[in-house]
Amino acid sequence: MKTYHASTEVNKISNETFKSFQENFGGLLIDIDNETYDAERELWNKLIDKRPGIIAQCTGVSDVIHAVNFARENDLLFSVRGAGHNVAGNASIDDGLVIDLSHMRTVMVNPKQKTAIVQGGATWADVDRETQAFGLACAGGVVSDTGVGGLTLGGGLSWLRRKVGMSIDNLLGVDMVLANGSYIHASDSENQDLFWGIKGGGGNFGIVTSFHFELHELGPTVMMAATMYPRAEAEKIMKFWINFTRDLPDEITSDCIHWSIPTHPGFPEELHGTKVTVLAGMYFGSPEDGEKVLQPLREVATPILDLSGIIPYTAVNKMFDPFLVKGTLNSYWKSLYVKDIDENLMKLIIDKVNDSPSAQSLLSIRNLHGALSRVPEEATAFGDRSSRFLVSIDTMWNDDALNDHCIQWTKQFFSELKEHSDGQVYFNFNSDMSGSEDMTGDSFGSNYQKLIDIKTKYDPDNFFRMNANIKPKGK
Ligand SMILES: Cc1cc2nc3c(=O)[nH]c(=O)nc-3n(C[C@H](O)[C@H](O)[C@H](O)COP(=O)(O)OP(=O)(O)OC[C@H]3O[C@@H](n4cnc5c(N)ncnc54)[C@H](O)[C@@H]3O)c2cc1C
Numbered sequence: 001m002k003t004y005h006a007s008t009e010v011n012k013i014s015n016e017t018f019k020s021f022q023e024n025f026g027g028l029l030i031d032i033d034n035e036t037y038d039a040e041r042e043l044w045n046k047l048i049d050k051r052p053g054i055i056a057q058c059t060g061v062s063d064v065i066h067a068v069n070f071a072r073e074n075d076l077l078f079s080v081r082g083a084g085h086n087v088a089g090n091a092s093i094d095d096g097l098v099i100d101l102s103h104m105r106t107v108m109v110n111p112k113q114k115t116a117i118v119q120g121g122a123t124w125a126d127v128d129r130e131t132q133a134f135g136l137a138c139a140g141g142v143v144s145d146t147g148v149g150g151l152t153l154g155g156g157l158s159w160l161r162r163k164v165g166m167s168i169d170n171l172l173g174v175d176m177v178l179a180n181g182s183y184i185h186a187s188d189s190e191n192q193d194l195f196w197g198i199k200g201g202g203g204n205f206g207i208v209t210s211f212h213f214e215l216h217e218l219g220p221t222v223m224m225a226a227t228m229y230p231r232a233e234a235e236k237i238m239k240f241w242i243n244f245t246r247d248l249p250d251e252i253t254s255d256c257i258h259w260s261i262p263t264h265p266g267f268p269e270e271l272h273g274t275k276v277t278v279l280a281g282m283y284f285g286s287p288e289d290g291e292k293v294l295q296p297l298r299e300v301a302t303p304i305l306d307l308s309g310i311i312p313y314t315a316v317n318k319m320f321d322p323f324l325v326k327g328t329l330n331s332y333w334k335s336l337y338v339k340d341i342d343e344n345l346m347k348l349i350i351d352k353v354n355d356s357p358s359a360q361s362l363l364s365i366r367n368l369h370g371a372l373s374r375v376p377e378e379a380t381a382f383g384d385r386s387s388r389f390l391v392s393i394d395t396m397w398n399d400d401a402l403n404d405h406c407i408q409w410t411k412q413f414f415s416e417l418k419e420h421s422d423g424q425v426y427f428n429f430n431s432d433m434s435g436s437e438d439m440t441g442d443s444f445g446s447n448y449q450k451l452i453d454i455k456t457k458y459d460p461d462n463f464f465r466m467n468a469n470i471k472p473k474g475k
Pocket of ligand 1 (some may be wrong): 044079080081082083084085086087089090091092101120121140141142143146147148149150151152153154155156157158202203204206207208209324428429466467
């Protein structure tokens with residue numbers, strides 16, 4: 001029997017108790033003495049360096065139930081981990097237990113019904129691979145190794161968002177383990193209140209072991225625009241794009257991204273580090289139609305590089321993968337919804353990105369509206385969907401010496417941006433998730449009180465609290 005020197009939290013458990021947990025657990029239990037400990041505890045965000053006492057790698061529902069009961073009965077601090085992409089680092093916890101779902105990645109597609117059952121630790125690469133085998137697609141994420149779990153529970157914005165809504169809008173049901181260890185199904189006909197709450201309420205209510213999604217016919221190829229213009233032309237490009245996105249068919253989803261061309265062999269060496277403004281967009285429909293309607297995004301000015309073309313749908317969600325590799329970038333992200341972008345906000349954004357503290361940083365503006373905005377505010381926990389844009393400050397850097405500077409820069413930018421917004425954040429793009437009740441209230445708006453009631457009903461002790469926490473009554 002091992003002694004878990006790393007963890008005072010886990011060391012408080014008797015050897016007998018731990019042994020009985022170990023005997024009934026199907027997956028691996030990894031601690032500091034295990035040679036894979038460092039690899040297994042690593043999160044996507046290099047800035048976060050947490051050292052859990054035990055990582056419990058679940059192989060199925062029984063392991064999840066067992067781990068939840070073990071944590072509750074022993075009053076253990078714990079976190080829930082999917083693919084570990086959350087920038088705030090909520091997937092891990094110093095000292096405590098990580099309930100790790102990253103080995104639960106099965107995706108089962110029903111091509112006839114156009115549905116899929118996806119295990120709680122799957123990535124979007126798993127989903128795209130399995131669904132595209134049948135010419136189907138799920139509203140997921142734009143970087144393939146992002147987890148289905150965290151992304152879906154927070155909303156889920158993809159290149160499909162304006163056509164079929166967010167990931168939560170395509171959710172038919174979930175199977176989950178609650179704080180008391182019970183295993184239940186939630187859908188529009190069973191445990192409706194819980195189902196409403198998980199659609200945007202994050203990991204507050206339990207551990208989802210499988211998501212049931214509706215799928216859509218798409219692919220195998222789609223038209224993708226990805227045109228890089230000189231940053232010096234940012235004002236012209238942004239003005240065009242803000243106008244372009246005003247009255248669009250739902251089939252077009254596009255972003256305006258301020259970035260620097262990465263130092264990567266995929267780009268001509270002489271362009272490495274060049275500051276650019278990128279117009280990127282995907283057409284949900286025939287690639288030939290897409291070529292025509294996305295053409296305007298490609299001819300606003302003379303591009304530095306135009307990577308647009310008809311590509312496999314699976315490749316669309318891998319486009320950014322080489323530049324956002326797990327464990328390589330210190331990251332501090334903030335995001336805010338804005339109803340519109342006027343001249344002043346545009347100038348603020350351009351001034352700030354030109355003064356960005358690092359070449360790896362992205363400033364992404366996502367065009368919203370379309371199908372996602374036609375879901376009423378009160379229909380899901382997510383909250384208000386009336387904003388036209390989501391502005392996301394994704395500050396990323398390599399040099400640890402820049403940590404303070406980059407974080408301060410982002411906070412300052414965020415506070416200036418807030419003057420143009422009503423304060424609603426997208427929790428999935430946010431480095432400060434816990435302990436900020438104002439932000440939680442602002443973001444959930446009129447849904448906040450109902451969320452507190454549901455939290456109080458399903459998790460009265462705030463057992464699940466490593467998240468954008470909704471506190472139950474009395475806690
Ligand atoms: C490179 C990158 C690209 C991204 N792209 C997108 C994008 O295109 N669209 C978008 O909307 N967001 C995107 N995001 C943000 C993403 O949605 C969040 O980071 C999300 O938390 C990732 O999910 P995960 O399962 O990997 O999270 P993890 O870090 O593993 O988990 C974070 C938290 O989510 C909860 N959680 C995860 N799985 C479960 C589960 N099965 N049951 C209960 N709770 C669970 C837990 O509270 C957990 O602590 C991106 C993030 C990164 C870093």
